[in-house]
Amino acid sequence: MQAGDGRPSYDELAALVVEQARVIGELRAENDRLRVENERLSGRVAELERRLGRNSGNSSLPPSADTFTRPEKKPGGQSRRRRGGQPGSAGGGLAMVDRPDTVDDHLPESCTGCGAGPGLADSTGYERRQVWDIPLVTVTVTEHRAHRCRCACGTTTRAAMPATVAGSPTSYGPNLRALAAYLLVFQHIPVERTAQLITDLTGANVSTGWVSGVLGQAAEAVADSLKLIRALLTLGHVLHADETTTRIGSGRRWLHVACTERLTLLGLGPRSREGANALGVLPEFRGVVVHDSLALYDGYPDARHQLCGAHLIRELTAAAEDHPDERWPLQVRWALAELSRPRRPPSRGWLTLRRNGRWSTWSPSTTGWRSGCRCIRVPRAVNRARPATCWSACATAALTCCASPTFRAWCPSPITPASARCGRSRPR
Structure with a gap:
């Protein structure tokens, strides 16, 4: 009911106050919700910016992961030295040798005076230049014949094949197997490209299956050396332990490492304590192990721990x-x-x-x-x-x-x- 002068009545004002209080309460609740959401989103943006700013200089990411940001390089001071080799340095140029492997003598085709053909005995001096090159690499086939010989006593004796010769009628030799293992393990060249590279360089048409089998043969050959390396690492005073990723085929695998200044042992395994134990070093290690504080290293209480x-x-x-x-x-x-x-x-x-x-x-x-x-x-x-x-x-x-x-x-x-x-x- 309104008053006679057109002003709202007490009941209308009370209802308006109640409605405004309800609206204010809803707005406050909405404001609180938006404030919480804003804080959450601000924290998420800050975290994303922090992750985006990570590179090899402020995190454990490798340099190959520096996609968006790179570590800042401090500007070096102005140096008074000129660029290139400095006076008194040994240098790294290609020097001439006193005794070359081969010598090619080049004589004039004819005398410019009378037209006669000079010989080597007519030489009064020469200018020399040396060319460093490698011989043309091509596969050679060697046939091994194990003869059977009959003695005067009537006994026939058969010679044994060399230990480096396989039991099959044809096989690849130790030099070719060593080259394949070197390209696979040390140079990290994939199996298919290793086979193609060997075929292009040597002419030996090796298959990818043979290249893959070389790894197992190489592992058997270095088994005793791995036992020695594992024992020396276990008995050492200081050991560095770490893990990184590597790609095998289309998948990603974890590679564990235990190393010192002179010895390094690598092994594939999951990123867990079981994977680290597979190296056979940390469970029995009693010295100082340096690592990146990953949780799996807490499972070795007998060793002393130091952060990298x-x-x-x-x-x-x-x-x-x-x-x-x-x-x-x-x-x-x-x-x-x-x-x-x-x-x-x-x-x-x-x-x-x-x-x-x-x-x-x-x-x-x-x-x-x-x-x-x-x-x-x-x-x-x-x-x-x-x-x-x-x-x-x-x-x-x-x-x-x-x-x-x-x-x-x-x-x-x-x-x-x-x-x-x-x-x-x-x-x-």
Whole structure:
């Protein structure tokens, strides 16, 4: 009911207030829903941008996966040296030899004065040039005949075939088999292309089935060597373990590796602890194993574990790119790179201190590592497939929080100040 002056009545105003309250409630609920959806989409966009920005310089991706972004190359300083070989360098040009394999003498066809044909005895000097080349490679067929000989005593004795000759009437020799194994294993040439390459170069019309069978023969030949390599790796003090992908046919397979500076053992297997165990090294290894903190390596408690420095550098690079306002990634990365260099004798910037009756050497890189690790702060918004791998590892090595003034003068990046941001708890 309306009042006499045309204004709405109390009941109409009350109904309007109730309706407006309902609409406001719906709008607030819609606003809350949109805010949550916006946060979710913003996080997803940030994660996609983070993944899109990954390359071989800030992640474990190989250089062949640098499709959209490539690692930034720092501009090098202006060098005063000219391009090319420098004065005093040994050089890598093709030098002449004193004793060539063959010599071809070229004489003039006729004398330009009288027209007579000169001989080699008439030579008064020569100009020499050497050509390095390979002989024409072509397959040769060798027939082996094992004779039966009858002695004067009446006994007939038969000669044995060489061990390198197969039991079939015809076969390919050891040199051709070695070439096929080299092209397959070392050069990673597919089976079909290996067969075509051997046919084109040597004239031997080998089949893809024969090329595939060479791998099994080669594996039998190096079986004892593999046992020795496996034993030496197991007894070593430091071992690097890793895994990567390779293509076999149209499928992708995982390739596990255990290696040192001089020995390398590769093996196909699933990306699991069973695949790593198939190499026969890690289950019995008792030294220091260096890896990329993949979960499968946690199943070897008898070994001492160390995170790969190259992976830490890439993780710190990614942290610096994801959080440009944070200073600790640059500080820890610089300190880690300095600590990875060969140990230098005490010099400028090094101090020898006496603690608890023992002398110890102090360096700015050690202080930078410790102080940077204790200042680690990972925002809660970070959404990573492997949460805080390098940050947790760095924090366990931290001993102090404050960066000294001496280190500020050495470090090329700003130092994270000791403040409330430098929490002493483990990173989130």
